[in-house]
Each structure stands twice: as C-alpha cells, then as structure tokens.
Amino acid sequence: MRPRAALATLLLGLCLLPGCQKQREAAQKPQVQASAHDAFYLWPGVTPSPDLRPKTLYLLDGEVRHGGAPRLTRLRMGTPHLPGKAVWLVVRADRLDWDAATYAAILADLDQWQKAGNSITGLQLDFDAATRGIGNYARFLKDLRARLPRRWQLSVTGLMDWSAHGDPQQLATMAGILDEVVIQTYQGQTTIAGYDSYFVRMAHFPIPFRVALVEGGAWRAPPALEQHPRFRGYVVFLLKHPSPQTRAGA
Template identity: 35%
Template sequence: MRAIAARDVVAWAVFVARGVRLAIVCACVALAGCSKPASPLPNDAYVWQRVWTDGVVAAMRASGGLVGTWHILAAELDARGRWSDVAPDWSVLASEHAPVVAVVRIDGALNRLDDSTLIAHVTRLLDAWKHRGVNVAGLEIDHDCATARLAGYQRFLAALRARLDPSMRLSITALPTWLDSPAALDGVLAQTDEAVLQVHAVMNPVQGLFDDTRALAWMRAFARHNRHPWRVALPTYGTRVTWSRDGRVTGIESEQPALQSDDLAHELVAQPNEISAFAARIAKERPDGLAGIVWFRLPTDDDTRAWSLATWRAVLAHTPLQPALTVRTREAAGSAARDLVLVNAGNADAPLPARIRVDARCDAADGINGYVIDRDTQSLFLRRAQDGLLRAGRQRTVGWIRCTQGTLAPRVEP
C-alpha cells in the first residue's frame, strides 16, 4: 500500500513538472509573438529639386534599392498664374526601375483655379513625360489651399480625373488643417486614388518644424476619413526662419542657402534620430490605411539644408544612427591663435552640441558658425546660439582661441 502511494506521488510530480514546462513554453511563445518587431513601412521619396545637378542623379542612383516610388516635382503654378516646368534628367527617369509619380504644385495663394487651362497643361505635361520614355505611374497634385477653397478644389479634381487615362492613379497632398472641415475633406478625398498627409512645416514656425505627438494625432484623424491607401510625408531637412524686430515672420528658407539679413533668425531642424523613432512607432501603431512614408526630400551632397545622404540611407535601412562628435584644434593661418573645429566621424548627422568647453587660460577667443563665446565659474566655453546639424563625415570651424596657460584640450558637452 505504501509502495503504490509512492509511485503515485512520483507520477503526479512528473505530470505537474511537464505541465509547468508546457506553460512556460506557451508563455514564451506568447511573449515572443507580442514582442515581434513591426514590419517597416515602405519608403517613397520626393525629388523636389528644380535643377537636376550631378548630385541629384548620384543620390537617386545610390538610393534606388531603398525607395519604392519616386515623387518627382514636374511643374509649379505660382500665385500669379505663371507655370514653371521642371526639366529632369530624362535618361535617369527613363532607366529607373522604380515607378515615377509626377507632382504638380499649385500655389495655395492662387486666387482661382482655371480648371480647363490647368487640366490642359497637366495633360500636355504627362504626354511629354511619356514621350520621353518615363514610366509615369501616377499624378500627384500639391495644392495647399485654404479650407474655404476645398469645394473648388474638389470640382477641379473631379474634372481632372475625367480627363486622365483610367490607368493613371491620381493622388493629392493633404494638410492637417483640412480636418477641421470634414465634409469638404471627404469630398476632396473621394476624387482621388491615394493621398499623402503632410505633417511637417504646417504649424506656426514658432512651434517648430515637426511635432511627433501632433503628427500622430493628425494621422489617426486622417485615417478615419480615408477610404483609400494613404501615406505620410516626413521631413529630412531644416528651415531657417527670420523675424523682424516687431515679431513678424519675414522669411522661411528651406530649399536654398541662408541669406544675409539684419532680422532675427532661428534654425528649425528635423533631427534624424527623432524622425527615425517616429517612423518606427507608426510602423508599429499603424493607423488604418497607412501604406508607407514619402520622405521630403531626397538629400544630396549639394543640399545644405537636408540630412546627409549617408544618414538618410541609414534611416531607410534601419541601421543604428551613431554620430561621433569631437573637437580638434588647428593652426590659424598667420596668427598665434588656433581654430576650433567640430568633427563628426560617425555614420549619422549630429545635432550641434550645446557647449564646447575649453579648459585653459586664454587671452582672446570668439565663436563663429552658430557659436558665441561665454564663461562660467569653471572655464571658458563656446555656447551654441543657433540649432543645426553637422553632417556625417563633415567638419565645421566653430571658433578661434589664443591661450597662454594650461593645456588646450577642448571637449564637447551635450
């Protein structure tokens, strides 16, 4: 009787142990399923350059394997009703394996849309591109009009769609402000096959270039209105905003080098690490209908207001971004002073550091290129006066210094 009871106890222990192991295995499988990373969103890109330099061509060829569709600026209609057609490198577009979307930008300040004239110009443009051997898969209209003009925009899109080849997909660039007029927005979206929601540079410049919380809220709201696939436009660039002394915005420079001005200026920069994190987040929390990202704009080596091409490619390839900032000294020509040179030896563009500390006694010093000289109880330092990025593999002279005592060993402080 005692032997039977002992065997029963052993058998029961084995059964329980197996059950525990099975429960652990099931729990691990469940956790693994929950923690599985979301698949990345497909990447498209805007080629927004009006002049196709060798840098534009090189950037496209270097990024072809990472980009699904190229959205090419084809023509612009300004506020006075004047057309400017872009002449791309036809040989590059004709040889591209990725689909091409021709983008026509219509200035939002244009008083009235002349439907027949607009449609005639657009259809002639598409015919010319096809004649050049370009595989035009779609047409995108970028018209940042006021919400009050959405009814007229809807009529134009309906008339345009009726004139397009049925195989030509029609898309638009949409603004978050249009969400305030849901019926008008629904009417506009009903005329399209796709849409691209712009969530950068749509706020007062005082509020910055991009806000991830607002962007996600806009995307979720936009998803509730869309019955077609849609994409979101994310920034790869910086903007210089200038204000007059009385607080009026006097200039916004996003696609050209900074202009000299007596007005107050501030650099708004899309930080690569923040935008990359946002792209990963929306891939995981994907709002309904979100089909991908369209990056604005294709970075090139000669575009000083965009990320470096290396950084952008790292973001698209989901490679960890690793900037590496150091400060070097260099003899200043014809002077006893030494230049302070900020160097980025990493694979990603880096935000300019807040301070560059100089642990030495110095007779004179000054900052340049976004830095000013300052001092605290510790020592002399260069203080960042203007936000910006230092591109991967690049360097920038940020000041000069002349010291007589101590070891000159400048260092970066966050």
C-alpha cells in the first residue's frame, strides 16, 4: 500500500472512533443564529449586532474570585438604562465562602440597577457546581435566597451533568429555592458533543429551566426538549466579533 493510501486508511479509521463520530455529527447540525432568539448573555466588551431584538438580558456584573478575602470584583463601568428589557445581573463565582461585605455589594448593585430605571428580574449565580457537590451548593443557595429580597428572583447556571445525573432529592430541594436554572451546553465557543444524551435523562427535572447556546455553535433541539413542562426557552451567549474596520484589515 502506498504511504498516502495508508495514511488515508488510518485517518478513516480514526474518524470512526466514538469521539470523532460525535464531532462529525455536531458539525452537521445547524449553527445557532443569534437573530432567531430574544434572550442573550452579554459579557462586558461584547457589542450585540444591531439586528438583534433582545427582550431578556443576562449581564455579567462581577466576579467573586479565588485568592485573598472574598469580595465582589465589578466588571462594568457605570449603570446603563435598558428600557423594555428584563435584566438579570450575573455574578460569576469561583468560591462560596462569601462574607457579609460580598453579599452587601451584590445587593447594592441590584438596587442601583433598579433605581436607574431598569427592570431587574433577579440575580444569577454562575458557579460550576460538581454533581457530587450539589448538596453543599443547595445549602449555600438556601442562605443566598434568604438574603435576597423577594422582589428579585434567583437563577443559577447548571452543568449538563448535574442537571441530568444529580440526586433527585437534592434537585427537589433546589426546586424550592430557585426560580430557574440555565443549562450550559457549551465550553468556550464550542457546543459540547453528545448533548442529546443528557437531555434524555431530564424528563423529570423539577426546576424551570432555559438552555444556553453559544452563538455560532452546532445545535439541533433533542426530541421532546421543547415540550418539557419546565422548559422556558433559550439564552444565546454572544461572542465578541471583530469590528468592521478590523475585519477589513484597518
């Protein structure tokens, strides 16, 4: 066999492996078009395209990072007025050992955004809780819910693994605390391969949920997802695109 033919045979064999097969299947799925949706994650530095008509915005307000004493590191300059939008303020957390000052800073931001004339739906916590750690996470969220004024809802991001495989009793406990979970289907800028199998296991998921998609990522709704009694729609994570001048090489 010639070297090129041998190489082609080897590559073909590799592409028959399960992981490669999943990648091929993902590549064949339609791409997420932001303009087909009306709820978006908007991180600082990202400018949405003018063709979008957002009704709901999830805005990253700050982070509670590892290292040193816990505190809210704010990521936005100023407080914009966003009329006609339902706004969730998002706090991304690497740790849960918050002190009183951290809670106070987050509540102050919610209050400030609302006083600026924004329709604040509530607070979302973006924390990668491991499946085995859901019990501890639920206890933290119970305490957070007790501190959060009732006029604001509480949302969290959820990994597909714990949403599909989490202990039913612990998930039921969280159902009494949370108003919604937004399930992440991507890592970085890429849709996670094999996402269909996770949603098959969510038939009895007890919490209202949205599904987060990454702009431009591969996505075809799994069977029965959109008929799930607690499915509330999609949120698209918007990516930072080069400016027209940058694309033109300016």
